Amino acid sequence: MRDWRAARVRGFAPSIFAEISALAQAHQAINLGQGFPDFDGPLEIKQAAQAAIQAGHNQYAVFEGEPVLRQAIAAHALRFYGQLVDPTTEIMVTSGASEGIWCSAFAFIEPGDEVIVFEPVFDCYLPNTLMAGGIPVPVTLHTPHFRFDPDELRAAFSPRTRAIFVNTPHNPTGTVFAREELLLIAELCQEYDVLAIADEVYEHLVYEGARHVRLATLPGMRERTVTLSSSGKSFSLTGWKIGWAIAPAPLQVALRRMHQFTVFESTTPMQHAIASALRLPDDYFQNLIAEYQAKRDFMRETLTGCGLHPANPAGSYFMLASIEEFPHAEAVEFAHFLIREIGVAFIPCPPFYLQPERGARLVRVAFCKRWETLEAAAERLARL
Ligand SMILES: Cc1ncc(COP(=O)(O)O)c(C=O)c1O
Numbered sequence: 001m002r003d004w005r006a007a008r009v010r011g012f013a014p015s016i017f018a019e020i021s022a023l024a025q026a027h028q029a030i031n032l033g034q035g036f037p038d039f040d041g042p043l044e045i046k047q048a049a050q051a052a053i054q055a056g057h058n059q060y061a062v063f064e065g066e067p068v069l070r071q072a073i074a075a076h077a078l079r080f081y082g083q084l085v086d087p088t089t090e091i092m093v094t095s096g097a098s099e100g101i102w103c104s105a106f107a108f109i110e111p112g113d114e115v116i117v118f119e120p121v122f123d124c125y126l127p128n129t130l131m132a133g134g135i136p137v138p139v140t141l142h143t144p145h146f147r148f149d150p151d152e153l154r155a156a157f158s159p160r161t162r163a164i165f166v167n168t169p170h171n172p173t174g175t176v177f178a179r180e181e182l183l184l185i186a187e188l189c190q191e192y193d194v195l196a197i198a199d200e201v202y203e204h205l206v207y208e209g210a211r212h213v214r215l216a217t218l219p220g221m222r223e224r225t226v227t228l229s230s231s232g233k234s235f236s237l238t239g240w241k242i243g244w245a246i247a248p249a250p251l252q253v254a255l256r257r258m259h260q261f262t263v264f265e266s267t268t269p270m271q272h273a274i275a276s277a278l279r280l281p282d283d284y285f286q287n288l289i290a291e292y293q294a295k296r297d298f299m300r301e302t303l304t305g306c307g308l309h310p311a312n313p314a315g316s317y318f319m320l321a322s323i324e325e326f327p328h329a330e331a332v333e334f335a336h337f338l339i340r341e342i343g344v345a346f347i348p349c350p351p352f353y354l355q356p357e358r359g360a361r362l363v364r365v366a367f368c369k370r371w372e373t374l375e376a377a378a379e380r381l382a383r384l
Contacts, residue, residue: 008131015123016351020335024345029338030377033347035171035318037368041237042284045277049240052272061268064256065093065244072275073244080203081214089249092256095266096241097201099259100228102128103245104163104197107254108226109134113162118148120320120352120359122171122199134162138354143322143362146173146311150184157188163195166215169202172352172364173320174313176210186218195251196225201243202316204234204285207293210314216246223248226255231274233317234288236368240270292317292367298374299367306384310365317368320349322361330360343380 003010017034024031040046057066064070070087077083085091094100101124109115111133117125119138129136139148139156166185168177177185189196198215206212216225230243243266245255299319303310309322323334331348339345347366349359367374 011130012127016347017123020339020345020347023336023339027339027343029343029345030373030380031345032365032367032369032373032377033335033345035366035368036232036238037236037317038373039236039370041235042277042280045235045237045273045280048276049269049273052269055272057268057272059268061093061265061271063260063265064252065091065266066268066271066275069093069242069244069271069275069278072278073246076278077214077246081217083214083217083246085246086249090246090252092245092247092252092259093266093271094228094243094245094259095263096232097199097228097230097243098124098241099263099266100226100230100243100245100255101125101165101197101199102262103255103258104226104228105129105132105134107258108195108197108251109162112160114158114160115162116153116156116164116194118165118167118170119354120172120349120362121165121354122167123351125165125167126354135160136354137161140358141170141173141175144309144311146170146175146320148181153184154188157192157194159192161192161194163197164189165197165199167199168215169200169206169212169313169315171202171316172318172347172349173311174316174318176206176212176315179211179213182213182215182218186215186221189224190220194224196221198225198227199229200227201230201233203229204288205292205317206315207289207296207313212315226251231277234285235274235277236288237274237277240267240274242266242270242274295367295369295371295374298378299365302374302378302381303365306381308363308384317366319365319367320362321346321365323363324361331363335363338384342383344377 074087105128109132115134226247232238335348346363349362350356
């Protein structure tokens with residue numbers, strides 16, 4: 001039969017997340033692979049969505065986002081980062097940050113452009129870059145602390161560089177880029193006239209001792225940064241898929257063309273509810289951090305206790321762990337063994353690298369789960 005697939009999709013396999021989740025389900029393993037909470041977001045936000053439905057916010061939204069949400073996104077940017085954003089011309093609501101990544105790749109990358117990514121890399125930057133015709137150029141975040149070497153970053157920039165994806169706090173490592181690291185990225189972006197696509201979906205998940213710095217607020221970066229974020233992680237409502245892209249008006253024009261001819265708009269009642277979520281008081285965000293920090297510490301102790309070597313992530317709800325004490329195992333094989341024999345699922349890291357063998361000794365563990373889930377996983381892991 002004729003192969004109907006366009007060349008641009010042929011090279012991509014189903015994601016590792018789907019594969020591990022299916023295997024976890026088949027073996028009734030506790031799934032610490034999937035990067036979403038197994039608990040619900042705040043009750044008042046769910047009630048706000050119900051109220052929006054009852055109030056008749058059920059037809060197509062304004063295509064660039066409901067004004068009430070764009071105003072809340074602008075107020076949030078000012079409140080947390082002192083960033084002044086015009087809600088009319090500088091914000092677009094997306095269907096999750098995923099759509100923002102897709103729109104950015106297709107709005108700004110020309111065939112043959114080089115695009116810098118930090119690896120291990122969040123899985124969708126590579127396919128989006130490649131489908132847009134770009135050439136990914138990796139800069140490694142080195143073990144054990146998952147930071148980049150400034151000389152390697154400098155060497156990755158060239159006159160062919162069009163864009164850089166900067167994901168902080170970073171998935172899968174949990175690294176929160178320090179101000180000095182972001183200043184170097186900013187300096188190089190300006191020297192080489194490069195666009196920054198800043199993916200900040202974990203902006204509120206930053207633990208004691210670290211601070212999230214918004215790249216767009218650094219000197220010279222406002223006009224060359226697209227900031228992507230999303231309500232999914234900050235409000236434990238990943239299924240709602242309400243995200244946004246903040247960018248200066250000339251960049252917005254391009255983003256909005258991509259959005260207009262694909263997704264067009266995101267679900268209306270959820271936009272109204274997220275407008276209230278963004279205005280939740282500070283103690284909501286502080287409690288979220290405290291809860292995740294305690295879970296991070298619990299998971300680190302658990303993993304260390306069973307012979308793995310976990311990193312100490314300053315942000316996100318992921319941690320990487322090295323399997324070096326299991327000298328004969330490779331990460332994919334180890335993850336399969338863990339699901340089948342121990343009943344716990346982690347994500348093996350090879351797919352997060354351009355050269356998969358670089359992730360052969362690492363697994364990713366998600367700790368965005370209820371205490372009962374983490375405790376049950378710890379009990380099973382003790383058998384390791
Ligand atoms: C780094 C990063 N960016 C973007 C996304 C996608 O976010 P959304 O669910 O809002 O599309 C995720 C989700 O896991 C992520 O980890």
